[in-house]
Amino acid sequence: MSAEAVLEKITALLGPHGCIVEAAARAPYEHGPRYGAGAALCVARPADIAEAAELMRLCAADRISIIPQGANTGLVGASSPDTSGRQLVLSMERIKGVIDIDPVDGVIQAWAGTRLSDLNQALEPHGLCFPIDLGADPSVGGMLAANTGGARLIRYGDVRHNTLGLQALLMQPPGELLELGNRLRKNNTGPDWKQLFIGTAGSYGIVTQAVLRAHPLPRQRATALVVPSSPEAALRLLQDAEREFADFLSAFEGMSQNALEAVLRHLPQAIAPFSPMPPYALLIELSSSASANEQFNLEQLFMSWLERHFDDAIVDAVVDKPDTLWRLRHAISDSVKQEGKVVAFDISVPRSRMPAFREEALALIARDFAGADVYDFGHWGDGGVHFNIAIAPAQQEHFPPPRIDALRTAIYDMVVHGYQGSFSAEHGIGPFNQHYYDRYQGQAQRQLAARMQPVFDPHYLLGNTRFG
Incomplete structure (x- = not known):
């Protein structure tokens, strides 16, 4: 079937707003933020799950490759088409919105196209948050496809650890909707199949919605930029902070002198925290959902801890508002690009x-x-x-x-x-990263993946990653 005939079928299914064909309009979907620059057959934007399922059946019948795409913030080209002009970009941006929030269960259910910022905006009135901390604003489906981590993984874990259930569309049988898990925290009834769809870049199926764990919003935060006396001292501080503060330790980040100086050169409002800048600095954060009182004040506890380690593991430290110090950390990537x-x-x-x-x-x-x-x-x-x-x-x-x-x-x-x-x-x-996966991943694991991936996608039409 010719490309023109395929495009006519897709447009008839999705309508003029659901199928982008013009090159200029396609361009934002064809280029990733760091890697990946291709040319798509078209950009398909289904309005609901029924349209997405029918689109997958159409693509399966005509052997059209699908590149699933969320907010297109990924950094390995997984959501970008190749240069052939034959791959279809399936954007989930119209299938968005919060379906349900249950403060008792501590969960939020949302469609795949929902942005991280929208999740947190919806959760905030309930005193909750989804604590994946990133410089970008990804979608729910994209976060699951990439198993997003972030700066507060030490306390909350990655997306995999915060997903209770998901819904996905399969390529085999084409367009079948699979429900995996729910809002239960305990469910030991066999293999945890939802994990196959987390961190696999849409190669086993396209995530359409998810049930995610929400966490209490922090009411107290204490943050400091710390200069360790040596790299080994940084590890001692990490161990001691984990012993001293346990679950209150929410971030322990490191930044080199070059990275911080790049921020000072390219972020106009940035103020140098040290003069001169040290070879390395640690951004340490404590947080708690408990209110501050005379018996429990995180900032006072943190200050006392910092003072105990001066002249031993700490050379210098700056205690400031969390937003001020995190602004330095989050500005590094964009500053280094310059x-x-x-x-x-x-x-x-x-x-x-x-x-x-x-x-x-x-x-x-x-x-x-x-x-x-x-x-x-x-x-x-x-x-x-x-x-x-x-x-x-x-x-x-x-x-x-x-x-x-x-x-x-x-x-x-x-x-x-x-x-x-x-x-x-x-x-x-x-x-x-495909070349490096092939180079470093063990043979037994690649052979197992080679047997598994065709079960879900026999003609390798989903995504652009091969795990076998």
Whole structure:
């Protein structure tokens, strides 16, 4: 069947507002924020689940590949079409809205196209929140497809740990709606099938709605930017904070001198927290849903803890309003982009080996890739590192694509083989990481995935990630 005939069928099904064909209107859906730039056959925007299911049946019959897309904020190209012009982008942006909030059960049920900001806006009057903390504003479906983590994972876990149930459309049988789980916190009745749809980029089915755990809104927050006396001292502070504050510890982030100085250069309203800037700083946050009183005041407890560690593990510290300090942390990614060509790494290593990894990786860059500047930051609380590198314009001629590929491979080899870490801590696989998945994932696991994926999608029409 010709492309024109296919487009006529899709337009007849979805209507003129549900099928975007013009190149200029398609463009925002065809380009990811970091990687992924292609050309779609069209952008399909179903208005409800019935339209989405019928669209999948149409695509299955005509062997049309589908690229599911939420808010298009992913960083590995998983929601972008290739350059063939034959893939259909299935945008869930019209299937949105909060279905139900149950404050007693502590859950929120929402359609896949609902944004994270809209979830929290709906939950706030109930004294609740969905505590996935990101610089972007993803959709519910996108968060599940990528198993989003964020800066407060140390306390709340990732999306996988906060999903009680979901609904998904299958490609086999085409358009069948599958209900998995519900709002129960305890349900041990066999395999937890919903997990197959979390973190797999839509390759097993398209998430249409989810039941998510909500958490009490913090009533107290205490935040400080801390200069550790050494990398090893940072780990001692982490351990001691976990012992001292237990579940009140909600974030333990790290930021290098280069990363903070990039923010000061490119964020006009930013005020330098230290002068001069230290080699490394930790953003530590405590939070509680309990009201402050004379017996329990987090800020006073935090100040006392900080004072006890001065001249031992802490060299300097700034205590400020949480929003002020978090603004510095969340501005790093955009600031580093302005330093030059970014070579980004989303990696993780065991927490105990964070200092050793950082020291070895910095030495590797200085020795073998001079001219590349490291602007690293990340989540010491969970072992995640955004080991981002920027190549200034004056140095870019010395970094052709083969040398950048060599840089990536050198860092990933170190992470996976040297530190038993992950080449993708939060962002997923997608086309950008497919080569590294094939390189590092164990053969037995890939063989199992090769048998499983065709069960859900026998003609490999869903998504652009291959797990087998």
